[in-house]
Amino acid sequence: MDSLRPSASPDSHDNHSAAAAASASDGTSEPSRLADGLRLPCARLQPQLKDPGTLDMSEREAELLKRLRKLEGGGGGAEQPAGAGGATGRREDEPPVSDDVEDSEDDGNPHQPPPQKFAADSDHHSFILGYRSADVDLxxxxxxxxxxxxxxxxxxxxxxxxxxxxxxxxxxxxxxxxxxxxxxxxxxxxxxxxxxxxxxxxxxxxxxxxxxxxxxxxxxxxxxxxxxxxxxxxxxxxxxxxxxxxxxxxxxxxxxxxxxxxxxxxxxxxxxxxxxxxxxxxxxxxxxxxxxxxxxxxxxxxxxxxxxxxxxxxxxxxxxxDADIDPSSTEMPAPREGRTDTSVSLVRHETCALCRRLLTVMAEMGPVDPKNAGKTLEGREYMLVEVYDRIEEKFLKHVVTYDDPLLWMASLIARIVMAKNGLVIYQPVSFPGTGPELFNEIRNRLWVSTIEIVEYNYLLNTDPRCRQWRWLFQAYRQWPSIAYMLLEASRRSWTVTSERAWEAAQILGHDHPMEGTEKEDPTAVWMPVKRLYIKAKRHREVERARLRADPAAAQRLDVEDRMNNVPERLGPVPGMESQKSELRLR
Known part of the structure; x- marks a missing residue:
């Protein structure tokens, strides 16, 4: 990167040495220079540059020292990461840093060059990308x-x-x-x-x-x-x-x-x-x-x-x-059947269009009217089913095996998004006191959907078949689904489905420790989820103790859970097909 930095001329070096010698009589140390020759207004900044270890500094002096060290790229802190700006991004003809008009007055140094302006059209990107790059050869x-x-x-x-x-x-x-x-x-x-x-x-x-x-x-x-x-x-x-x-x-x-x-x-x-x-x-x-x-x-x-x-x-x-079209094409090629180069991205765009429609509709419609809640929610769910059927018919109906990992992964993402949007549709009435109570059937379906979302999200982040595309979704966290899953688990009598939700919650520990919150940032987005996790954990301990003391109640809950079994919308997660049987044995 040294090649990106302007080099110092011999004259500027001599001028700098003379200024340093003149300052020595005042007891101040020779001011530092920017990397490879880019100079600061030395005489102007010299009186403020005191040693922080021996002298008290005002807030103004400390800020000047901090700025100088930052421009030098060393001294007072960690090395700047790429993208943060700094000395490597300055132009040779860029005016030196000055604090304000009062400190910028000429101090009598005959060798101080006047500030020069550079082209305005090359000076407006540093506030976004951190660099002024007109002179940089890449x-x-x-x-x-x-x-x-x-x-x-x-x-x-x-x-x-x-x-x-x-x-x-x-x-x-x-x-x-x-x-x-x-x-x-x-x-x-x-x-x-x-x-x-x-x-x-x-x-x-x-x-x-x-x-x-x-x-x-x-x-x-x-x-x-x-x-x-x-x-x-x-x-x-x-x-x-x-x-x-x-x-x-x-x-x-x-x-x-x-x-x-x-x-x-x-x-x-x-x-x-x-x-x-x-x-x-x-x-x-x-x-x-x-x-x-x-x-x-x-x-x-x-x-x-x-x-x-x-x-x-x-x-x-x-x-x-892509081979069907090129810059010389005069007619638009007809759409193909089956998988194409654009199939996976089209699945993303279709689900994106649905999400945008739902956000727009919900914003325009406002809260759900208790008198017409069923009709309102039915219309929103119809929109969801319509888009999902179209995606299934066009792209996913042929995905019955794992022969095509890319399309298999796309099918999982599409189904997760559909399930998540189902939660979005019913969110206005999903929590106590926010609207009319949901039917138990819908509540159970939403709960199972959130469990599936967490399980499949974990599968996408751990299955080796998805490794090369993991960058797309590894930063995604399904916080609303996780929160609803834990909230429902802490409100219900403990059943096999509750234990399945608890098992899914253990996945969170791979990203964030669920125990020991003393040193955690209370503003972190997942902190409310951690509190819900702790609440569900306590509820589980109380419920398991109660059911162990009352086997008849445990058997009755197991029968009810079998009778109210909700069909899984996403299908069983690979490797978890026998999970319910194992959970019932606990």
């Missing part, structure tokens, strides 16, 4: 040409089936050239290439490729000159970065993606614009990929959708293979 940061083919293949196998943002034949030509030569890339092509590197790499090197992707996006001037290639790269970025950063970080670039897409007119269906088939298809893919990210971000953050469904009319992508 050629040396590409992997070796011999590694490009490997990274491209990893992307094709692990990321592309789920993202489906790029057109593979077009990118394959570009990546084929990269095998022999990595230079001479346009800014629009450089960003997608680094997006592919970042998506492909999931080990330690991921941070390095994230750094270069952020640099490439900033160099492409994404905020002022959006284009399809750069937006494709920027869409991959929040999808992948959630594996390394929190939900709040992903939430912000998602809204930027939406605004960039609107600037390109992707929210208007290209059929009305008489666009070529290839461009039309790529616009559909990109828009719905962004809508999927937006829906997930809104769900996690508890916020509204960035753009409502009534504000766009872009159709879903076509169910075709």
């Amino acid at each position: 050629t040396g940061l590409h992997p070796l040409p011999s590694q490009v083919a490997c990274l491209w293949q990893i992307y094709l196998e692990n990321a592309e089936p789920l993202l489906n943002v790029l057109h593979l034949p077009t990118m394959d030509k570009l990546m084929g050239k990269m095998k022999w030569r990595v230079g001479n890339l346009s800014l629009g092509a450089e960003a997608p290439v680094f997006a592919i590197y970042y998506a492909a790499v999931t080990s330690r090197e991921a941070e390095e490729f994230r750094f270069t992707l952020e640099q490439a996006l900033a160099k492409a001037n994404i905020l002022n000159t959006p284009n399809m290639a750069v937006l494709q790269a920027f869409t991959i970025f929040p999808t992948m970065v959630k594996c390394h950063d929190g939900s709040k970080f992903c939430w912000t670039p998602t809204s930027v993606c939406v605004r960039m897409a609107q600037a390109l007119g992707l929210h208007c269906d290209g059929v009305q614009l008489d666009l070529p088939p290839f461009e039309l298809e790529m616009r559909h893919r990109l828009w719905w990929s962004i809508m999927s990210i937006d829906s997930r971000s809104a769900e996690v953050m508890g916020s509204d959708l960035t753009v409502a469904d009534k504000h766009f009319d872009t159709q879903l992508p076509s169910d075709i293979n």
Whole structure:
């Protein structure tokens, strides 16, 4: 990375030495310099730079010292991570850091160069990506040409089936050239290439490729000159970065993606614009990929959708293979039957469209009217069943074996989303005091659904068949389902189904310890779940003691549990088919 930093000139070195010698008579130490020659206004900052170990510092002095050490990249703390900004992101002609107008007055140093302005169009990305990258040459940061083919293949196998943002034949030509030569890339092509590197790499090197992707996006001037290639790269970025950063970080670039897409007119269906088939298809893919990210971000953050469904009319992508279409196509190919290159992403987009419709309908309808609760909830569930039947018919009806792990995984995700949306539909009346009481049949069905969601979510995160696509859902936590499962378990007499829910709750211990909350952050999102877990644990202990003392009551509850057995909507979890029999023996 040293090659990215401006080097010091001999004259600036002599001037700096003279300033340091002049300051020695005042008893102050020689001020530090930025890495490899980028200078601070030394004479201005010298009087404030006192040793914190020997002298008392005012709050102002401490802040100046903190800023200087941060710019130097050492001294007062841990090394800055990639993406946090710092000395490596400063331009040589960038004006030095000054505190305010009062401290910025000329101190008589004849060698202090006046601040210079740089082009405004290259100075507006650091607040998002942490860098100003107009002068950064990324050629040396590409992997070796011999590694490009490997990274491209990893992307094709692990990321592309789920993202489906790029057109593979077009990118394959570009990546084929990269095998022999990595230079001479346009800014629009450089960003997608680094997006592919970042998506492909999931080990330690991921941070390095994230750094270069952020640099490439900033160099492409994404905020002022959006284009399809750069937006494709920027869409991959929040999808992948959630594996390394929190939900709040992903939430912000998602809204930027939406605004960039609107600037390109992707929210208007290209059929009305008489666009070529290839461009039309790529616009559909990109828009719905962004809508999927937006829906997930809104769900996690508890916020509204960035753009409502009534504000766009872009159709879903076509169910075709990438080989069926190219930039020279004059007609749109007919949709295919069975699995295609877009099948898995279409399952995501269909479920995304359903989630968005439900969120919109529930927001517009408001609370459930107790007098018409049955009719209202029935209409919402009909919407859910309609979409699920369409997905089942188009994509999942042929998934009866494990011969195709990718489509099998997609079927699990679709069924989990459907079950979770069932909980969303009934959530306004699911908890005591929030509305009319649910029928026991519906309560039992929701409870079993939440148990299945937790079990299947664990299966997706542990089954070796899903290992290469785990990045998509490993950061997802089904908190509403887990909370409802534990709440219902703590309200009911203890049965075999209750014990099954308790067994599913033990899965939580793999992510967060359920015991010992003394040192935990009370604001963590899973802390309320931990309290529900502890409540259910105490209820279980009391109930088991009661049933051991009253075998007749235990037998009666077992009969009732068999009679009220709810059909499993997702099917038995592999490896857990005999679980109920084992639980009854306890």
